[in-house]
Amino acid sequence: TNDSLRQRLGDLRYRNDKTDGDGIWARYTGGRFGSGDFAGRYNMYQLGYDKADNAKSTYGFAIDSGTGRSDYSFGSGKDKLWAGSLYGTWYGEGGSYTDVVARVGQFDTDIKSYGDYPDKANAKSHAYSLSVEYGKTIEVNKQAGTFIEPQVQFIAGSLGSSSYTTDRGNNVYLGGINSYIGRIGFIAGQKTPDGNDVYFKANVLKEFGGSNRDIHMLAANGENLSTSKDYADTWFELGLGANIKLGKTSHFYGDIERSFGADIQKKWQVNAGVRFEF
Secondary structure, three states, X not given: OOOOHHHHHOOHHHOOOOOOOEEEEEEEEEEEXXXXXXXXXXXXXXXXXEEEEEOOEEEEEEEEEEEEEEEEOOEEEEEEEEEEEEEEEEXXXXXXXXXXXXXXXXXXXEEEEOOOOOEEEEEEEEEEEEEEEEEEOEEEEOOOOEEEEEEEEEEEEEEOXXXXXXXXXXXXXXXXXXXXXXXXXXXXEEEOOOOOEEEEEEEEEEEOOOOEEEEEEEOOOOXXXXXXXXXXXXXXXXXXXXXXXXXXXXXXXXXXXXXXXXXXXXXXXXXXXXXXXX
């Protein structure tokens, strides 16, 4: 669910009514990720509404619905996500912007294991996140329409703990996990005279810590297992995107990207949205 302002809303500076205009938008995000015998895929849909409070400030909310599936050597999982978010975007002088998003939601996961002792269970976890992003658009050549946009972002998130009993009577405790991700990167692109733009983006991301997750299992016969997984990592992302003017008050925006260098790779992700103003 981590994303940037351009991925969520396109470029709000293209909106026509910047003083009191309303906007409604919808977008889709989907992709695949994995490593070795582990493979996952996901689809997420968002619907949002916002209002320009003045020429420099926009406030809004969104609702999310997502599904995911993971497969590994001896099992699989199916996820459902419901979430809501509030956001504010502020534009400063000289092309700068600040974007803040607060999100709360719940994951509902069905887990199955295969082999000599197949089992299944359902787990639920609450999720929270807060994202703060800052960037500045710098015109490289005004006549040619070229620009560069350095960006920094910090995302703090938390996935709550979950306790459940499997069909075979095994008791499982999944500890909560905290996430602190920093991102630094840039966008380089070109604006066209008809109000469109295309861009290339590159980012480096780092999970700073608080990412250990404890797992405790107690079998019906008294056997137990305790382990911990550390999700700290550093990785890179590259992508291509565009903002396309569909009409006087409507825009299409989207991008594709993939990651490199992480233990679990984002093999590809596509993001596409449409925005209407009134």
